[in-house]
Amino acid sequence: MLFTVLSGLISSSLIVPFGRFLKTKWGFILAFLPVLLFLYFAQYIVPIGQGSYFVQSTSWVPSLGINLDFKLDGLSLLFALLITGIGSCIFFYANAYLKGHRYIDRFFGYLCLFMSAMLGLVLSDNMLLLFIFWELTSISSFFLIGFNNDKNDSRKSALTALSITGLGGFFLLAGFILLGNIAGTYHITALIGKVSIIQQHPLFPLVFGLVALGAITKSAQFPFHFWLPGAMKAPTPVSAYLHSATMVKAGIYLLARFSPILGGNPIWMYSLMAIGGLTMLYAAFHSLFRTDLKGVLAYSTISALGILVFLLGLGTKDAIIAASVFILVHALYKAALFLITGIIDHETGTRDLTILRGLRRVLMPVAIAGFLAALSSAGIPLTFGFIGKDLIYEATLHATPDLFLYLTIAAVVTNILLVSAGFMAGIKPFMGKLPEQFNTIHLPYKAMWIPPLLLAVLGVVFGCIPGLIGEWIAGPTATSILAKPETFQLKIWHGFNLILLLSAITIAAGTLLYFTNRPSEKKLAWIANFNKISPEYIIRLCAQEIVLFSTFFTNKMHNGYLRSYLLKIILFAELLIAYQLYLGGPLHIKWETLSPVSFYEVTTVCILIGAIVLTIRTSSRLTAVVATSVVGYAICLIFVFYSAPDLAMTQFTIDTLTVVLFVLVLFKLPSFLNLANRRTIIRDAVVAIVFGILLSMVALRVLHEPTTTNISDFYGDYAYVLAKGKNVVNVILVDFRGFDTMFEIVVLSIAALGVYSLLKLRLKSSDKE
Structure with missing residues (x-):
């Protein structure tokens, strides 16, 4: 398979x-x-x-x-x-x-x-x-x-x-x-x-x-x-x-497929019956007003799909058998009618039902196929459609006593409308007098008209010997849907009964409707007046509103300025952190648990603050980069003070490399354009100070949380056993958090490409200005 x-x-x-x-x-x-x-x-x-x-x-x-x-x-x-x-x-x-x-x-x-x-x-x-x-x-x-x-x-x-x-x-x-x-x-x-x-x-x-x-x-x-x-x-x-x-x-x-899993309950039954019933009536009614052959077939297809959903919702043994047969019935006659429509369009250049007529004189094999497919779609005796339609009526008549009458009426009305639609698609283009403009039409390639004729003939063959289909195709299908063995026999004749009467009423009323209904542009325009309350119009209107909102959101949130993105990210992070701190209750600081502050630490922090002030106030990019590097080196010293030399060396290496790259990039960029005003500076300062306060509160809260070593013990115990590495930090980065590291490498690679492109940038003097 x-x-x-x-x-x-x-x-x-x-x-x-x-x-x-x-x-x-x-x-x-x-x-x-x-x-x-x-x-x-x-x-x-x-x-x-x-x-x-x-x-x-x-x-x-x-x-x-x-x-x-x-x-x-x-x-x-x-x-x-x-x-x-x-x-x-x-x-x-x-x-x-x-x-x-x-x-x-x-x-x-x-x-x-x-x-x-x-x-x-x-x-x-x-x-x-x-x-x-x-x-x-x-x-x-x-x-x-x-x-x-x-x-x-x-x-x-x-x-x-x-x-x-x-x-x-x-x-x-x-x-x-x-x-x-x-x-x-x-x-x-x-x-x-x-x-x-x-x-x-x-x-x-x-x-x-x-x-x-x-x-x-x-x-x-x-x-x-x-x-x-x-x-x-x-x-x-x-x-x-x-x-x-x-x-x-x-x-x-x-x-x-999911009927035996999700079906057999009121939610399944009433939901699918309502959706399928509304769809089959709505679409069958609309098919009467279409003047395009494909439009007729499209709406009649929607109606047939509604019938299948309706039957699956009903869920009884009779309904599942009817659905199993109708799937094949519909596929045969509808595929044939679509292919016939394609031949008509291919040879005449139009699908307009108000123009097409008399084509049997020039497309006789196609007309035969259309006639047989239309008979099957109408459920005429000795066609497979007759078997399918009878099974639908049998399923609705054997439904629950409080619903069977309404379900049967809905099925009969739908089938009457579909009889007319099938005749419109399969018979109308071939009946009447051939217009002069179509006199030169001839049969297309055999590969075009043999397939629809074959499908239409099969609809009659299966209608004459339905027992074979029931035993070898529909029976196993129903067994799969019901998840239990089911045996039944499809027959052409079940005697004179209510089902046969309903079939006769359907055929007679559908045929009468076909002869009395005249699709026209005027009728199509009339029904188009209701488009403003149609699902299509409402959904498209909602889609337009979504596009407008997306445009507004994009313009506000994704304006192309990195400083704007950073501001919004930090604000969002502040809200999340503040909310989490609020849920954690008041913060109680135990000063006695904090280690004493040394002279070296105070000096380093003062240097760090001075570098930050210089970074903010300078108008020179180069000075800002150097001052930022001082901030990084000050953090390196703090790592050293707190016995983390590996982090200090990593920070020192990265900070040095970043400074060098920044200097190379800034050397190629145009002169600095300072657009910040006093209001912007105050806003950014407030955001930064609040962020710092929140992180300090987080750090203080962490200090007073009970220490657990489960995670660190796991890494220490299994670093060598699972990853064969003695350096626990390296093992965490490469193995336990390998995906994180891989994506970090990808991000750095992309950044490197960006830096390289900036280094290779050659600006004209006018562009630099």
Whole structure:
């Protein structure tokens, strides 16, 4: 399994040096990568259908609890087959769709990266590993959505998608870390055995909220749904792959995977049912007003994702079975409709539903594919969509007695609207009289119209033999989600019952709505009047306010003056120290515990104070540097008085080197410009005096704290045993605090580069002035 995940990453990296071959007639060879991966996963259908599952673990970062743990069960197999199966169609389609594009190699590099990220996501059995692939899907989708980077709309849509999904990723990571700390493990399978510990923990509502936020942002649920219609600026292969079958279902996968861990309680049930129910109704209603084919498909996709969240929230056996089937149903017909839309746009140059009609005369195979996909989306008998829709109604009718009526009404209304939307996308462009301007249109490459036709036909084939899908695909998927064996059988005919009646009502009402609804720019403008109360407008307004605040904060706090930064850092440190001293209570000084002051110490301190005064009052940089060095040497003497010769030598060496460097740098700098006024001097003096008083109080408080030697004893006992060093100070710096020392060296190296650049600076006489 590890190789299947890495194969796309390896292919993506190889495209960098060998991408030019994708621009030749041999470019289609890359499309066989997802085909081979699909065949690899297909061999697991039978054993997993018989109740088996497969795991693979490779040590990676065990100290952080991150290992390459992969698990292939019913749920991950369904998504792996979708990623590679529909991915195979997309690869062949994209090779023809983007033929001759100067960046086609770049496109396939991003696509391979995304495929690997999705496979890693659905196969991961470690939360932190899953998060890594989760973020990789966001990053790769950012490049795919913004592929046409010369267009402002594409760049804006890519940034919006990355911002929303990235924000969700931040919350998801926080939820995973909390969940891992509560359960004591990041292994997803192990979490199932600790459900009671997790759900009884006081932080469980917070954990659920964080994980749910990550899922609903990725799966475009209300109120974060608006990024998905904007992402339709991407090339059609991207829309078909990411926004119908794979990326947007990552959030669905996450909720399904964590359903046995976080589900089965009122918080899970009512939250997801409310979010999913609102999303499916809201998006299905909006799909009726779109005049752009991609807009219709985008909103109907959001509605379908809402249905899946709704079913996972319901959480019953019937609901999980319905969700397991509907994932595949939606992927088949929606990917087909997206690819058909791409063909129409590619050949006609427009996606406007008010213009498109009669295309069956010139694009007959595409029209057949659109017709079959639309029938499946509407749930017509003998299509897979009919099975999926019936299962949804069965789940709502078998819900709790106080909710089943409302849930069923919501499901029926949503499906009626989606029937109309599916007919608008799959049938309307092909019916009616062909406009004159489209007479010269011809069928595109076979690699473009065969994939959607294949997906549409599969929707009919699976609808005619649903038992196979139920036994080998949907059954193991439901078993994985419910975390217990479940057996059921999908049938075409269940007799005359209430579910069949609801299906007939849905089809009839949806068809009637399709014939009576006429999308137009006028209707689109009317619904645009409500944009000021839309989630997109509100979130964008909040984002603008954040930008304004950030600008204000940056101008005030990061103005480019080192003296300003030092002042703010010292003030903040003073506040923290003063607060801590306040919490510690009044300071009682025991004068008898202080050692007597010697003549040498008094003399040294007087010299130190004199050097400080000279540093402050002089107008010469060179004099200030020399006076500062006197301060350093005075401190060296104090170290000597208190029996710390090693510190004294270190201070002496550093101080001497600093003075030399300062003199060299100042020699090259322009003349000193003194901008300080009396008010600034007084302010700085007060800040400095307060800081000194606070540090003195800290020192006095430390003197009266009971002395403990646990830390020093540890270093003394283990310096030689663990680090093989007899100099304890050196061992602490190099081994026990090695990372601190390493970063100090990095900082000094950066400072050295800055000093060197200043030494090499050559200013003109005008610049010096």
